[in-house]
Amino acid sequence: MSRPRVLNDDELLDRARDIFWRQGYAATSLRDLTAATGLSSAALYNRFGDKAGLFREVLRRYADTGLSAERLPRLAALPDPRAAITGFFEDLLALSEAADTPSGCLLINTVLDGGAEAPETRALVRERLGEVEVFLRAQTERAKAKGLLPARIDPPVAAEGLFGTVLALRVMARLDPDPVRLRRLIAAGLSPLGLSVPAATSP
Amino acid sequence: MSRPRVLNDDELLDRARDIFWRQGYAATSLRDLTAATGLSSAALYNRFGDKAGLFREVLRRYADTGLSAERLPRLAALPDPRAAITGFFEDLLALSEAADTPSGCLLINTVLDGGAEAPETRALVRERLGEVEVFLRAQTERAKAKGLLPARIDPPVAAEGLFGTVLALRVMARLDPDPVRLRRLIAAGLSPLGLSVPAATSP
DNA sequence: CTTTTAATATATCGATCGTTCTATTATGTA
DNA sequence: TACATAATAGAACGATCGATATATTAAAAG
Numbered sequence: 074m075s076r077p078r079v080l081n082d083d084e085l086l087d088r089a090r091d092i093f094w095r096q097g098y099a100a101t102s103l104r105d106l107t108a109a110t111g112l113s114s115a116a117l118y119n120r121f122g123d124k125a126g127l128f129r130e131v132l133r134r135y136a137d138t139g140l141s142a143e144r145l146p147r148l149a150a151l152p153d154p155r156a157a158i159t160g161f162f163e164d165l166l167a168l169s170e171a172a173d174t175p176s177g178c179l180l181i182n183t184v185l186d187g188g189a190e191a192p193e194t195r196a197l198v199r200e201r202l203g204e205v206e207v208f209l210r211a212q213t214e215r216a217k218a219k220g221l222l223p224a225r226i227d228p229p230v231a232a233e234g235l236f237g238t239v240l241a242l243r244v245m246a247r248l249d250p251d252p253v254r255l256r257r258l259i260a261a262g263l264s265p266l267g268l269s270v271p272a273a274t275s276p
Numbered sequence: 277m278s279r280p281r282v283l284n285d286d287e288l289l290d291r292a293r294d295i296f297w298r299q300g301y302a303a304t305s306l307r308d309l310t311a312a313t314g315l316s317s318a319a320l321y322n323r324f325g326d327k328a329g330l331f332r333e334v335l336r337r338y339a340d341t342g343l344s345a346e347r348l349p350r351l352a353a354l355p356d357p358r359a360a361i362t363g364f365f366e367d368l369l370a371l372s373e374a375a376d377t378p379s380g381c382l383l384i385n386t387v388l389d390g391g392a393e394a395p396e397t398r399a400l401v402r403e404r405l406g407e408v409e410v411f412l413r414a415q416t417e418r419a420k421a422k423g424l425l426p427a428r429i430d431p432p433v434a435a436e437g438l439f440g441t442v443l444a445l446r447v448m449a450r451l452d453p454d455p456v457r458l459r460r461l462i463a464a465g466l467s468p469l470g471l472s473v474p475a476a477t478s479p
Numbered sequence: 480c481t482t483t484t485a486a487t488a489t490a491t492c493g494a495t496c497g498t499t500c501t502a503t504t505a506t507g508t509a
Numbered sequence: 510t511a512c513a514t515a516a517t518a519g520a521a522c523g524a525t526c527g528a529t530a531t532a533t534t535a536a537a538a539g
Binding site: 507 | 511523
């Protein structure tokens with residue numbers, strides 16, 4: 074019916090995502106985005122309204138593909154809640170060590186990014202990080218109910234600690250992305266629950 | 277000898293600090309800074325060279341007054357290393373609940389701020405956060421050597437966990453600065469070491 | 480073909496960016 | 510009282526910002 078798009082939304086958003094991820098919202102200019110996507114600013118505005126709208130779609134797709142949409146339900150369906158928790162942190166570790174993507178987490182960067190304070194943006198970030206919290210809380214309570222955790226463990230506190238470990242990991246991935254430190258952070262977060270993540274498979 | 281300054285460096289940097297802290301480096305304009313300080317941009321440039329130079333001085337003073345310069349040596353001098361650790365987190369909690377200052381931590385915001393990636397800036401942030409790491413590591417090892425920690429505790433992992441708790445606290449202070457959650461985060465971070473922070477004193 | 484439709488590029492908008500030029504001001508000193 | 514010094518303000522710089530008006534392009538539908 075009409076002229077075809079030279080770049081589909083998914084690929085476009087992935088390219089824009091890397092720029093926002095590396096530079097932050099305010100430091101990313103429309104020219105950076107046109108250079109990364111190969112599209113003109115007019116084309117971007119026609120499809121996403123404005124810079125904030127493009128960023129919102131980037132965040133939405135980032136959250137969908139990065140964690141929540143597929144990974145969390147799959148892990149939550151595991152019969153052993155301990156495996157759900159350790160599997161989540163294994164996945165996070167793999168993400169942190171992936172070389173084809175900027176370090177850290179776009180959602181958490183955005184929490185601390187005073188340049189991206191549009192209410193819709195903030196709400197979206199909180200909602201998506203909230204899904205992670207709910208997951209960790211549910212698995213912790215499930216494990217406790219099954220008697221799979223040490224008696225001294227209080228699920229609300231333990232779940233908060235696990236979520237805190239997620240936050241710490243994502244900051245550390247930018248501060249000092251040494252795999253040894255990231256694994257040590259996970260060890261510190263999981264060992265109070267009697268859990269651990271397998272050692273690195275290969276150098 | 278010459279015309280006196282209408283605003284000393286400390287007061288000037290404190291005012292600029294609040295703007296950078298709230299908005300991030302890239303989203304803060306020179307006009308924001310002239311409005312906050314009451315000085316002209318020419319005066320700011322005469323004193324700090326450029327925007328990055330001003331930001332560097334803001335960070336330096338933030339680190340000096342916020343944590344390292346006075347607090348860490350004082351805590352490290354306590355006879356009981358457990359008191360040094362719990363005292364540090366009590367101070368952090370008080371900072372997080374202070375109403376006269378933006379939420380979160382300017383240093384950690386800057387770690388994740390792609391708009392403030394000047395090498396000097398990054399080096400300064402890492403150095404100052406490194407001082408916190410060194411403090412936590414030293415107190416953990418001192419406590420372990422004195423037999424004040426549970427036998428299962430491995431100091432390098434435990435110290436990494438404590439530093440991770442600091443990172444998590446500072447993110448949470450922006451994500452959801454509920455005192456209950458901040459205290460729960462501290463409880464999760466300290467309880468594996470058999471430590472805790474006193475309950476809230478007054479509503 | 481022609482028409483319709485939407486995605487695109489070109490060119491440019493006024494606003495704002497960080498920065499600097501020039502001149503003025505207020506002090507201590509001679 | 511004049512001089513030297515440095516901090517300041519006012520005005521403006523070119524560059525870049527996010528955003529847009531206009532025109533062109535490529536396909537499907539008739």
